[in-house]
Amino acid sequence: MSAVDVRPTVAKEKEPYLADYAARTRNGSTDPAWLRGLRARAISSFRQLSFPSIRDEDWKYTSVAPILRVPFRAASGVEAGEQEEAVDAARRATPAGANRLVFVNGHYAPDLSSVPSGPATVAALSALPDAGGRVAEPHVGRYANYDRATFTALNSALLGDVAVVHVPKGQTVDDPIYLTFVSNSQEGLTGSHTRVLVVADESARATVVETYLGVGEQQYFTNAVTELALGDGASVEHIKLIRESERAFHVGTTQVHQGRDSNLASVSITIGAALARNDLNVVLDGEGAACTLYGLYLTGGSQHVDNHTIIEHTKPHGTSRQVYKGILDGASRAVFNGKVIVHKDAQRTDAQQTNRNLLLSGDATVDTKPQLEIFADDVKCTHGAAIGQLDEEALFYLRSRAMSEQTARNLLTYGFASEVVARISAEPLREQLNEQLRSRLLQGW
């Protein structure tokens, strides 16, 4: 009797990624043992999992089929210095003199990076002296789930490098740390699996700005995973800016774990990419932990932007505030799905969530779904969603100050967006973004 072949057939869409993994392991990897182990576990999970489809509740409105149709491959490590456009783009993305780590097509570009001196570690994993054994090993792969989330499994198996930020106990990094990921699509159909780890130990403070952008006219794919671990009393401002070029695909997950009395201020802004899917999951896993999540998406043309957030309150006295705003033009589509889960022990939770959308065009659509799941009995939770027009009284006020109706509409729209940008503490970045909003929303000024 002949043996039955029980190997599962590999879906065609997985082939390029499995080929990347094979190439990576064949080439005698310089990875430390712990990372090789993580990759092996993740790839085996990836083999088992399927890519999400619109039959999955969490992906109901966002089809990843356009991403899977293209055989994106990890880029080889071309010297970043030889890629002029990518270099310029990376420079423009960060204020002069700022602390920054720059990655081009997933590869660390030390020439473009500038690392702060001081007690904090800001480095690419590949450049860490002990191969990340002390700072990275205990955390990478610990928070972001690669057992169930296909794209996270893929990222964990294929990650090019890891941008590591570690702020030791009681230390503060005053200036923002910029982590800039440039995709250069002139190199072919590239898929970059970018990875960030931010660890703020007890009472540490830092601001981290992740920026994703692209140069070139071709399609490319960014598959981003960020893990943020906040120790007791730590305070982190985390900003994620998706400024990908217009044919880009971006799928990203930010997974946050917060200790007692820690504080996260998150701002997530999407102004680029043909298709972007952002998952932001926060676990408030200590008493008195607090998070504020602000989001803004500006869409036009045939763009599709999907924000999924989950805030889990697992301990008492947690506070969460969430405001996501969208401005949709053209035939674009946006999705907001925000879930707040209050566990049985999380008494005295105080949670507020809102999603507001402005539709500038009759062809734009938004699907919004705020959700509350409450298993504790002594909590204060509110949520709401609005798809609205501009305030008529405010319009009249501006017109009575000599502005045309169109100008008044533009200015109110700008104000609506600018409220999110105002949450960013770093002034040069805030001004840069406001300038961008003005040039986009206040045409004719």
Add this chain to the structure above:
Amino acid sequence: MALLEIKNLHASVDGKEILKGIDLAVDAGEVHAVMGPNGSGKSTLALALAGHPSYVVTEGEVLYEGRNLLEMAPEERAREGVFLAFQYPIEIPGVSNAYFLKAGLNEIRAHRGLEELDAMEFLELLREKLKVVEMDQSLVNRPVNEGFSGGEKKRNEILQMAILEPRLAILDETDSGLDIDALRIVANGVESLRGPERAMVLVTHYQRLLNYITPDFVHVLFNGRIVRSGGKELALELEERGYDWIKEAVA
């Protein structure tokens, strides 16, 4: 010809007639006080003149500099020099007060064929005008009216008036909700903007603003009509006797 001529003005809100035939002429250089009890139509008059879309003129005409004001969009009225200080100034989240002030001013300057002010020129002008209302510079960097106290909002209205330099200023209950210090500051600001080329219409319920600003004429509005007109002494009489005698007189 008067700067502003209102003839038999009727206006409705939500289909309900509020103004039932107003006649009023205001000349350049004059200050008119329009007084009246709550619900008499004072704010409706102010908002109808500024062109609020919810206040529908059903009859009558309004001439401003001899032209039909009612045909103009709100922004055209503003560009031609009509200014309304709002009773309830609107908050504009996310838009800085300075940006808002500069935007309005530059629209008006463009309309008058003047060059736009650049950031430096505007800042200089702003500093000078802030003194008129004794306002702190920090308020101009905050979003428009957001988190402002009642007094700060009213001062901000007068600041706008000082910057936009209207020919006709209509002040809708600018004195309401102010403590005595804020009232003095606002009134002094208004008084300092009086001039031979400028007309002002002060809409108010109380006489107290008129302790600081002496009007040339006082009109009493009741039930959508002007039922008495006189000099500044009419305001004092109203203060003394209240509005009831007017109600009885016209009943």
